[in-house]
Amino acid sequence: MTTTTPFAADTTLLSDVSAAVKTAGLTLRDRYTTHPRGVSLDEVVGEIHANDDAVLAVLREPLLAARPGSRWAEDELAGGALPAGEWWVVDPAEGNINHVHGLEDWAVTATLVSDNLPVLTVVHLPLTGDTYTAVAGGGAHLNGVPLTVSAKTDxxxxxxxxxxxxxxxxxxxxxxxxxxxxxxxxxxxxxxxxxxxxxxxxxxxxxxxxxxxxxxxxxxxxxxxxxxxxxxxxxxxxxxxxxxxxxxxxxxxxxxxxxxxxxxxxxxxx
Missing domain, CATH: 3.40.190.80 (D-Maltodextrin-Binding Protein; domain 2)
Incomplete structure (x- = not known):
């Protein structure tokens, strides 16, 4: 994957998106329990949809306002190319199935995709408070500290x-x-x-x-x-x-x- 858009210079956008995702994370954290919710398939699916709806209610409008002219990819389970332009690809409860079952591996994610390449992303883990961010050409960070992939060769x-x-x-x-x-x-x-x-x-x-x-x-x-x-x-x-x-x-x-x-x-x- 290669990116060429100079989003690294747009610190205001990253700050606005980070704030919106963290606020949404509070909503998801407040819905979390350490015990599983739902027994039947319908009950589990209902809990998943309720999480999504609660988070999107506080996340969608701030993201669209942060990037005027951007559009929203509605189906979080969809794949394939998007039309040209800028799109928000969001998972309001990434790892929703874990959240519903009382597990800890879940997050809120928001990514701006420009002409089918991600150019800015924020991943927030509400239970730990950790926030992963990346912008095209600006590096990847955890709580502001640069990230580097493994040096392994074997x-x-x-x-x-x-x-x-x-x-x-x-x-x-x-x-x-x-x-x-x-x-x-x-x-x-x-x-x-x-x-x-x-x-x-x-x-x-x-x-x-x-x-x-x-x-x-x-x-x-x-x-x-x-x-x-x-x-x-x-x-x-x-x-x-x-x-x-x-x-x-x-x-x-x-x-x-x-x-x-x-x-x-x-x-x-x-």
Whole structure:
């Protein structure tokens, strides 16, 4: 993934987006319990939608106001290219399923996408207060401190990850995930399989993990992490090795020293 838009100079926009996302995070934090909510599928889905609606009620308008002329990508589970121009791709509760089940891996994310490339992102973790930010050409940061990806060069020494992008994907995708996990277990050191994608990608950007791949194009789970990893010095492509955009069908973000080796392993998965 490559970005050319000089968003690094727009400190006001980053400040406004950060403030909006943190405020929205308070709403999501207030809805959190350490016990699971919902037993039936309908109850769990209802809790998920209630989280989304509560956060969007306080997040949508401030983001649109922060970037006049920008538009809103409505479906957070959608994939594929967006029309030309600037779009907000937001996940009001990234890791919503974790939130509803009393787990701690969830966040609020907001990413500005310009002509199908992420150019500014904020990922806020309300439970810890940590905020990850990145702007095209301006680097990636955690609470203002620069991030750098892993320096590893040996795939056999890596902690790498993948996960399910959304419920109800086709059987071929599920089988590819399983085959790829097996292949990476053979070639890597340890493989994490978890959701959501963003909560693994922040670790890749921070050098705590070495790579993350996904057989999916769900935009809201990838755009924030893609920009964070790229701006932290990582390599972000599709699984054919081409630069990643929202039009790409699959995804790999890795430390540059192991990207080619990871790509070679994943290329064997039909």
């Amino acid at each position: 795939l056999g020494a890596t902690l790498i990850g993948t996960g399910q992008a959304k419920p109800g994907e086709d059987e071929r995708t599920f089988r590819r995930i399983g085959d790829s996990v097996t292949a990476m277990m053979i070639n890597g050191l340890v493989v994490r399989v978890s959701v959501p994608a963003t909560m693994q990608l922040i670790h890749v950007a921070a050098g705590r993990m070495d790579a993350f791949w996904q057989f999916s194009d769900v935009r809201s789970g990838l755009v924030a992490g893609a920009l964070l990893v790229a701006e932290a010095g990582g390599t972000v492509t599709d699984l054919a090795g081409r630069p990643w955009t929202t039009a790409s069908r699959d995804f790999l973000a890795a430390a540059p020293g192991i990207h080619t080796a990871a790509l070679d392993v994943l290329a064997t998965i039909a």
